[in-house]
Amino acid sequence: MEERREREMIDRDEYGTVEDAGRKGGAVAAGTAPAHPRALPEVWPYALNWKSAFAAGFLATAALTLILYFLPPLFGYPPMNVAQQLGSFIALETRNIFWAGMLWHLANGIFFTVVYAWVLLKARTQSDAKTGAVFGAVVWLLAMILMPVMMAFHPQVRAGVMANPGFFLRGLDPGLGLAMLDLFAHLVFGILAGVIYKHREACE
Numbered sequence: 001m002e003e004r005r006e007r008e009m010i011d012r013d014e015y016g017t018v019e020d021a022g023r024k025g026g027a028v029a030a031g032t033a034p035a036h037p038r039a040l041p042e043v044w045p046y047a048l049n050w051k052s053a054f055a056a057g058f059l060a061t062a063a064l065t066l067i068l069y070f071l072p073p074l075f076g077y078p079p080m081n082v083a084q085q086l087g088s089f090i091a092l093e094t095r096n097i098f099w100a101g102m103l104w105h106l107a108n109g110i111f112f113t114v115v116y117a118w119v120l121l122k123a124r125t126q127s128d129a130k131t132g133a134v135f136g137a138v139v140w141l142l143a144m145i146l147m148p149v150m151m152a153f154h155p156q157v158r159a160g161v162m163a164n165p166g167f168f169l170r171g172l173d174p175g176l177g178l179a180m181l182d183l184f185a186h187l188v189f190g191i192l193a194g195v196i197y198k199h200r201e202a203c204e
Contacts, residue, residue: 043202044121044124044202045201045202045203046121046126046199046200046201046202047121047199047200047201047202048114048117048118048121048199048200049117049197049198049199049200050114052117052196052197052198052199052200053110053113053114053117053197054110054113054114055196055197056113056117056192056193056194056196056197057106057109057110057111057112057113057114057193058106058109058110059192059196060109060113060189060190060192060193060196061105061106061108061109061110061189062106063188063189063192064082064109064185064186064188064189065082065083065102065105067184067185067188068080068081068082068181068182068185069081069082071181071184071185072174072178072181075177075181077174077177077178077181078174080178080182082101082105083098083099083101083102083104083105084097084098084101085101086100086101086104086105087099087100087101087102087104088101088154088155088156089101089104089154089155090104109189112135112139113193113197116131116132116135116193116197117197117199120199121199126198126199127193127194127195127197127198127199128194128195129191129194129195130194131194132190132191132192132193132194132195132197133187133190133191133194134190135190135193135194136186136187136188136189136190136191136193137183137186137187137190139186139189139190140182140183140186140187143182143186144167144168144169144179144182145167147165148164148165148166148167148171151164151165152164169182
């Protein structure tokens, strides 16, 4: 008898009363049993805005082209006609060189702006002037490194008619001074792109 009473007391301490068991069972059946909630990742409410990226890339590249052409002569340097330089790669007729190069330059600017917007989206950061300035500096650095590599295949450079600008434009007479003006122009390009571009809300 004593042994039976002791076992009942042990069972009660471990499982509670019959009413407690019934309440716990009902809570489980109703799906309201306490659980350890798992922290859900915060949903980023923005998505890539293609229209804004295209507009920002187009306008910022147009401004870059104008600055590179009109700013260097104010400091005694020759104008940097990027459209003419790029177009002479692909256009066979002289009258088409400028527009071919301009289309190429605009396409480059739009492409890099879309990449910039995608990187910001992955970083869950909205575009602004500060991120745009960093973007412009990165594009300038890429241009300073890749331009001499690309220009090595230019027909006029290979023929000895045109000089390869070299890394950071050191192969040209103005040298580093012109590279600094180019950096300024690319910072303006990046800041404009950063101010103009904005992610769209994902629900739109």
